[in-house]
Amino acid sequence: MKTKIFLIALLSILISSCKKETKKNTSNLESSISIKYAKGFSLKVEDGVKKLIINAPYQNTNKTFEYIISSESLESKRKINHIYVPISKMVITSTTHVPMVELLGEENSIAGFPYAKYVSSEKTRALIDDGKIKEIGKESSLNTEILLDLQPDLVVGYSVSSADKSLTTIEKSGIPVIYNGDWLEETPLGRAEWIKFFGVLYNKEKEADSIFNIIEKNYLNARALASKTEKQPTILSGAIMNKDIWNLPAGDSFVAQFLKDANLNYLWQNTEGKGSLSLSFESIFDKGANADFWIAPGYFSSKEQMLQNNQIYQQFDAFKEDKIYTPSTKKGATGGIIYYELAPTRPDLVLKDLIKITNPDLLKNYELTFFEKMQ
Structure with missing residues (x-):
């Protein structure tokens, strides 16, 4: 319902602005x-x-x-x-x-x-x-x-x-x-x-x-707002997808750009590549065990599901402190994940979600659109 309200509001603004403009050749x-x-x-x-x-x-x-x-x-x-x-x-x-x-x-x-x-x-x-x-x-x-x-x-x-x-x-x-x-x-x-x-x-x-x-x-307004804070929480992302190999966004990726624009310290932001990284669990744990937040832990939708897959996840601070956020729990009526459908069109709402999660005082009246705290 909230997604529908956002779309309607955007169309209303558009219609209003179009009425005020004069016709052009x-x-x-x-x-x-x-x-x-x-x-x-x-x-x-x-x-x-x-x-x-x-x-x-x-x-x-x-x-x-x-x-x-x-x-x-x-x-x-x-x-x-x-x-x-x-x-x-x-x-x-x-x-x-x-x-x-x-x-x-x-x-x-x-x-x-x-x-x-x-x-x-x-x-x-x-x-x-x-x-x-x-x-x-x-x-x-x-x-x-x-x-x-x-x-x-x-x-x-x-x-x-x-x-x-x-x-x-x-x-x-x-x-x-x-x-x-x-x-x-x-x-x-x-x-x-x-x-x-x-x-x-x-x-x-x-x-x-x-x-x-x-x-x-x-x-751009959301990015400017995030840039004003000196607080830059550290971010872990991804999960183990095959054996002990952990997949997460590379430093030049689409996801890493979101984290950068939210003024966050993504721990792998200086890596090369526009897709994903495939790293050993040991290297991830050495760098990310104490990360402040864990954003988008693979396809998992609950902490219990994560532990059923691998007990090792509970060793991370973000897991212990309930600071894992996922877009996989917000779905449409037939099971489609809303993030995958709407996020490419509304990156402004994705960015606001990340800011709200990590620096909530910057957006006190904003409610998350795509992400939810993992239970």
Whole structure:
């Protein structure tokens, strides 16, 4: 319910601000949309032609995909690498896409989604339950037959390491496919800025820009607030995932950036890498046994579950002092973890959560959105 209130409040602010602005020439507006943080896409207007450029949308590739954005009628002959907007019927393939579509007020355009039980949002969940959004298979195996029957205007897909075979089949059938690489962004605001990608597809660039500006302002204000305190609690993260190997965020990772912006002393902040580290338990214990807080201990949702997995966790101070916080306990009606769906769109709320947990006096009236103290 609280997540829903945040989304409604943000839309209200947007609508209010839009009413106060005067209308601008469309071509000038399109040319003025800038990408400040995201590296995975860009928007250009050249000689009156709008182009959406997707850069390296999956790992281990240098491929760039360029799409011409056109407002021509969908009844006209489709052309390769042309996307006709606004999209009225879309298939999306990641829960991270859902909040961005909702903030633009376009959830009714979603026609299909894979493994829909992961979706937590109340609005989109209701559409799924009413049969208005069709199940199109699992996240790693799309049901191309169902998808083709839907005949969407566009499929927004993603892939980890190469072009997805199911999406390639869909594309060959004549349905446009575009890859979304938001998950590869290296900064919290870079991920959130992908709402501008959806703004292009719905011909709502102005609205997307306004929404992102609000999120950016909230994030930067929270970061500035955290920077004023000299108190920098030490942070441990991750857990043992395989034998005695402990996985935790690397120093240049997306998660480490959150901890840095919250003005926290993440004990592995000086390590290299943008993904995760795999370290021995001994090295973790030597450095992190006395950490003030333990943030996101792997997939665990309770202290009892942790001990069932490995009794060694109780040797850490953060475990003894009940200072473990996890996002895995806040779930939607069908079990989807809200953090994984909404956090990429609302990094400002993630940052506020971290500040509230570690320096609560800085945000006395704020209630946690994603994290909870582990019981």
